[in-house]
């Protein structure tokens with residue numbers, strides 16, 4: 638499953654991956670992109686999204702790579718080219734991420750609608766066994782809370798990580814963020830079904846958690862510190878947004894953490910769900 642980049646095109650082994658060139662781009666990067674933004678497509682397939690990026694009725698959206706549910710990959714722009722995936726966005730002092738970031742779209746229906754006892758996509762496709770969760774920035778307007786989110790198949794997740802590794806190797810990408818980290822309250826992708834900490838750990842190796850393992854609470858309504866790795870364990874306290882945590886260990890989507898107090902010393906330990914925390 639190893640990918641590499643040659644002359645700004647993605648290869649799997651010796652073969653170039655499918656290329657469906659977008660009509661929409663912002664010319665060449667002026668400064669080398671060191672950030673990777675992860676998205677979901679809110680659509681049916683990688684091919685349908687790639688075709689949308691070539692559709693003249695599209696007001697102008699594009700991304701470098703789209704990854705399908707079966708793990709197959711379509712490239713839509715070479716990696717020297719600015720794509721239009723981030724829109725209004727901000728990361729620290731960087732405003733407008735398109736000019737600074739590469740992009741991976743993952744074919745996924747995103748947030749779902751309740752249909753009887755189950756969940757369906759905005760187009761009416763029934764989704765079995767969704768992740769039922771509240772987004773760290775609050776759910777999209779009109780969605781129930783918690784609401785269903787389409788899960789990402791493991792083969793899709795692993796191929797996305799392998800593509801990201803190739804971008805790290807070729808371009809020295811140092812940071813991976815979600816669209817929901819840079820366009821808060823406006824975008825919800827890749828959302829709670831995407832395990833961003835596991836993704837970063839897989840792409841960067843241990844750097845994803847070890848090394849700089851300091852995180853902060855993102856959930857505006859606060860985050861439960863629990864006695865164990867699951868919602869079946871009792872809540873010890875509600876940690877306010879921006880609480881600083883040190884990661885000690887990991888169990889699936891759950892993190893064992895020390896809660897850092899005002900004097901920069903650990904004041905409590907427990908478990909939190911990884912979706913609701915982010916890098917400091």
Ligand SMILES: [Zn+2]
Pocket residue numbers: 675676677722816824826
């Ligand atoms: Zn997006």
